[in-house]
Amino acid sequence: MSPKQGRKIALVGASGNVGSQTLSALLSQNIHTITVIQRPESTAEFPPKVILNKGPLDDEAFLAGALNGQDVLVLQLPRPVTDIRPGLIRAAAKANVKYILPVEFGTDPEAKIVDEFDHLAQKRETRKLVEDLGTSSWIAVVTNPWLDLGLSVGGWGIRVKERKAALFEGGNTKVNTSTLKRSGEATAELLSLPETELVKFRNRAFFISSFYVSQQEIFESVLRATKTTEKDWDVTTPTVNDVTKESDEALKAGNFMKSFLDKYYMTHLREGFGGDYNDKVDSKNLRLPEEDFDKVVAETLKSAGLA
Template sequence: MASEKTIRHVALVGANGTIGAPILSGLLAAGHKTTVLTRPGSNANFPSGVTVHIGDYNDENFVVPSLKGQDVLILALGYTAYDAQIPLIKAAAKAGVPYIVPCEFGSDPTHPKINAETQMMNVKAPFRKLIEDLGVSSWIGVVNNPWVEFSIRLGLYGIDLKKRTATFYDDGNVKANFTTLTRVGESLASLFTLPESELSKYKNEFVFFSSFYVSQRDFLASALRATGTTEKDWTVTSVSSDQVLQAAREPSADTTTRMMSLFALVFKDGYGGDYSSRVVDYKQLRLESEDLDALMKSLAKEIIQ
């Protein structure tokens, strides 16, 4: 029998961002008492029922009182704002916040092969260490691989719905786990409804979210169904994942080249993209399976004008 839902006090920073907005929606749907911290000058509007504190993240006199009585602090800041976590993490310790979710929301930082290939995976580790060193809060890191809606809109899985092109890494048959932005928000919110006896198992650990366990060819097959086309209507090519990785290793490689290597790694066998054996128990979180074709049809309608 499912245990009763626990409602917690949750503070969220970055609530109007790419991942922050679906997290906020998930928290509200789950019934958590939600507080948003935002900077002065933000023009974001938040739903009724959300407590909003506006101030400077570097101002301890603002942040610490805002975090008093919170059970969880979720940091959903953009990649270029990671250092803004430092004063927030320190303030959370002073406020006695039990759990912090730092800016993770990516591929598996525990996998040695992906970490050996890209330093982009390692920039997040110091923030987890800071939480541990302060000795008050526990962190929970989120692994979700590149977000589905975000990646398909930008063609980052190699599938371009508008141009009808597909570029496979190698043969395109390697399966990996992928998570929608919506499911990340729902999953995180549901995780914090678990009783402390269950939630505490994730202290200073990663939780693995997943919407779909699919390959590039599976994504293409769904795109064909969504658009009512056949593969003959598309331009399908392939690229060597080893060549993509070699280009990213070059000292002269730009940020885009290095970023694209992450997608090559996700679709490369043995590099951590497949974490299907570690996915959180969605029955315990009371969340139903998602429909890839329904999502693809929605994206195709949005993208193809």
């Protein structure tokens, strides 16, 4: 493999779920100059090696100044924070930033699922803006729903605390999923590629995967981690219509999170909707150690107080 290349990399959202993993993996490469751009009200702190640039994220002049001389801008902002994204992209173009990793870190941008959720379809606009401005290139990092974060918040159809598992149509469809740690590590490896390699990902997706598993396999691992058997659980095998109905009812009852989680995971698990990208995984070509599926599930449940 070719030697790694150090870059000037600016991160926004670096204290978050995937941002903190990306930052720590980039720092451990020890070849990059890292700048964190942070909103003024944030109290998150960073290691001394990080250059911290605090300022209003809706001020394009501030952003263009902060981005001056950067090779890469990585955006890892929360899903609902959409209003400041175009300004960040315009500022990056103004500052001649070569690569932008926009707010992705989820679904395959080409997948059928994109048209099922407004927040996924909106990401097209960001990529188009980068292309229209014509200065920077985007790279969409694809991880699919995170295994660890998903399990700790009742995603994947498995509510560990309530001992309820809704195995969608039997739970045998295989999909790709990534851990937060692997999402950060693989992103750092991507940004450390020599230019001749990195340029191949211009305006395309970069696919990360820790595991290629079915919901049934995730559930079996949860049983091992919780030292329970199926008899201890309320297990159902809902259809698309069942999940959709339950999700709509949850929304009507004001439970947005349950409504979203049920529909979101179910759609990734639907055959042909893009949750299976196993033939496109780029992270398998990186120098990263194998992860242990059962260990990840057990540690996730333990740290969430669920096992």
